Amino acid sequence: GQSLEQPSEVTAVEGAIVQINCTYQTSGFYGLSWYQQHDGGAPTFLSYNALDGLEETGRFSSFLSRSDSYGYLLLQELQMKDSASYFCATEVGGFKTIFGAGTRLFVKA
Amino acid sequence: DAGVTQSPTHLIKTRGQQVTLRCSPKSGHDTVSWYQQALGQGPQFIFQYYEEEERQRGNFPDRFSGHQFPNYSSELNVNALLLGDSALYLCASSLGLGQTRTEAFFGQGTRLTVV
Numbered sequence: 350g351q352s353l354e355q356p357s358e359v360t361a362v363e364g365a366i367v368q369i370n371c372t373y374q375t376s377g378f379y380g381l382s383w384y385q386q387h388d389g390g391a392p393t394f395l396s397y398n399a400l401d402g403l404e405e406t407g408r409f410s411s412f413l414s415r416s417d418s419y420g421y422l423l424l425q426e427l428q429m430k431d432s433a434s435y436f437c438a439t440e441v442g443g444f445k446t447i448f449g450a451g452t453r454l455f456v457k458a
Numbered sequence: 459d460a461g462v463t464q465s466p467t468h469l470i471k472t473r474g475q476q477v478t479l480r481c482s483p484k485s486g487h488d489t490v491s492w493y494q495q496a497l498g499q500g501p502q503f504i505f506q507y508y509e510e511e512e513r514q515r516g517n518f519p520d521r522f523s524g525h526q527f528p529n530y531s532s533e534l535n536v537n538a539l540l541l542g543d544s545a546l547y548l549c550a551s552s553l554g555l556g557q558t559r560t561e562a563f564f565g566q567g568t569r570l571t572v573v
Binding site for chain 2: 384
């Protein structure tokens with residue numbers, strides 16, 4: 350089947366760096382996206398990688414290795430407000446998008 | 459720009475009833491996708507509408523149907539509600555291409571509770 354796997358939870362301290370991994374198994378590949386969702390909120394787009402390498406957007410970076418079917422989201426200078434769920438997502442078979450189950454990030458003071 | 463708006467925000471229905479959820483996409487967006495999100499899970503793709511046609515469907519039964527209007531707004535209809543349909547229903551809008559090829563904007567969702 351087609352799926353994305355992510356750790357269920359990650360805990361880090363304020364000011365630290367955290368990496369959230371995502372491995373995928375899909376037939377065909379159209380890039381990997383990352384979304385953030387706070388409790389009770391809407392998912393918000395963070396980044397998209399179509400090609401191998403690192404994409405940087407402020408404190409957030411995302412990496413993709415298509416040969417390893419692997420990507421990660423890197424959050425630097427963690428802040429309390431970064432406590433949220435993070436989802437990787439990809440498009441499969443046309444215009445269907447699948448999401449991972451999400452990684453819940455807890456940032457501690 | 460109001461972004462993606464969904465209505466209602468919360469809804470309680472009884473098993474067997476029917477429900478209609480509504481979505482207005484972000485200004486300029488022509489593609490609307492619907493997702494079901496159970497607590498603690500990622501969004502599950504229901505279907506996508508483009509140019510008033512359903513162009514992709516996920517693994518959901520025919521009880522789930524939709525519509526897109528000429529102004530790109532969309533409705534999700536669920537018939538014969540089951541307890542397991544209780545979830546957050548999210549609408550996402552984007553431009554033309556697949557959701558992950560362009561940035562998708564999500565609404566705040568409709569929390570449906572079936573009792």
